Amino acid sequence: MSAHSENEHVIGYMPYITIWLTLIGLTILTVSISLFDFGTLTIIVAMIIAIIKSIFVINIFMHIKYDSKVFLGFIIAALVILLVCLVFTATDVFFR
Amino acid sequence: MNKSADASNYVSYLDYKGKHTGIWAWLLSTDHKRIGLMYLMGIIVFFTAGMTLGALLKTEMLTAGRTIMDPQTYNAVFTLHGIIMIFLVIIPGIPAAFGNFFLPIMIGAKDVSFPRLNLLSFWLYIIGGVLALSSLFLQGGPIDVGWSFYVPYAIRTNSNVSLALFAAFILGFSSILTGLNFVTTVHRLRAPGMTFFKMPLFIWALYSTAWIQVIATPVVGITIVLVILERMFGIGIFDPALGGDPILFQHLFWIYSHPAVYIMILPAMGVVSEIIPTFTKREIFGYKAIAYSSLSIAFIGYFVWAHHMFTSGMSDIARAVFSLFTFLVAIPSGVKVFNWVATMYKGSIDAKVPFLFVAMFIVLFSIGGLTGLVLGNLATDIHVHGTYFVVAHFHYVMFGGTVMILFAALHYWFPKMFGKMYNEKIAKFALVFIFIGFNTMYFTMFILGYQGMPRRYWDYLPEFHNLQFISAIGAFIMVTGFLILIFNLLHGLLKGPKAEQNPWGGVTLEWTVPSPPTIENFDEIPVIEHGPYHIYKEGQIK
Structure with missing residues (x-):
């Protein structure tokens, strides 16, 4: 069991609303920058914004920041597998 | 260890009266054992349907040209055979039926972590199955794309591809929810004293499988949605x-x-790692090696997918990388096979039906595994890709592997699940039919494939006739064996003698509870002090 009690991590409404507004802001940013041509960097810029959004959602909305580290480990393991899948697919797409 | 329930208080899960009555006591039950049994029934019904379709395919191949169906029907039948067998039988097969039934009992728990989610998972399975089958009867006709839904044909055909894809999407959810439930149950509900390395090896296998279900299944879900959107x-x-x-x-x-x-x-x-110690009366050889090999197979298995695509036109670098990783899977698989055989060495072997199934599995799976090396090798794969060789390899590993063990598990745990016993002689008789029929049917297909017979073709050249005929006869022998086997189990269920609590001398926790178990499995949660097969080491059971 986690040593943390739930009472220690009661979060008020404000952080949730702030994060929600931040996510909306980042979504607007994603749509806005799609109007500019960054060439090959387009997908990288879009992915960076998406990663920032995911970090907010995972840490705050999913409570991972306050929970046992084993859950963080599970998420990282899944992401590593996803990353390897992307790299392996790239060995085909970029060398075809 | 838990003692048997007191006879006066004993009510089995089959007789238990909850808040629902009649058929609803089953359909709305959140008891893991009842859900496991419902899955088992669904799986056997779908298996029989898939087997019938397979028999029709082989009947069509008895002669060149039309025998019983036209080419379009043939396309639809092999597609449906594949979809039923893959998505409705062997993917849910052992985890959903036997995992649900035995995972909580074998770790000393009263149920899975999320019983209602478990029931939802079952109903998603049924809805997915009904949708997949209904694509047969709706406008547009049965799908004709093969179970792998390859594009661009899957985008252009007018058959009911979107509906079948949607069915697969729903079945994927069922699989993910079961996986989530099992991971959580293993982490949270193990009995006091049961550390990870004191878990039975079946639980290790289910745990590794559950992780694959959770992580890999969403990928196919997204892919399916993309194909539907594309259509x-x-x-x-x-x-x-x-x-x-x-x-x-x-x-x-x-x-x-x-x-x-x-x-x-x-x-x-x-399941093999459970059956072998029980019927050889020996502690499993290399417990940790087998446990780690399950995790390694699950992990390496993520990085070999493109060996299905060596002739698709992908880059040479990718082909070399995936070929290398494919060969790596042979290492943990070999670890398992050698450990099983080493466990049998000098064991006191009791060749009961479940053990015979396992022995058959080791032979068939090894043939399937070794022919996999031919396919994992870039040069030889070019020659046999898309031929009967691949079909034979796949059936040796999946049918000779998973389905045989599904039936091994059914014969092993049948007395525990139903409290009844089947006729062992008839089961052994059926096994002989299955073994002979299986090899006659599929080994012939290795030769046909090597000679150039393409898979999924409705017609064939005259020089393939003899082997096609022999293969079809093998199919009929095997189907006869399965019909005898299923009839024998049904007869055992209805009229079989009462089974003992521990007919095989098993030592894992399910054998310490009555047959059939009570609704909450244990009167008192057991405290675990030793590894699961420890008792054989001490020689307490001869």
């Missing part, structure tokens, strides 16, 4: 005519579907 709106992700990449579909499909092969086989390997 409806022509968005051009996979369709080359719209600038899409059909090989990308193959990548996404196999990123799930190759790990899915391990979803199918790992639980079967777990």
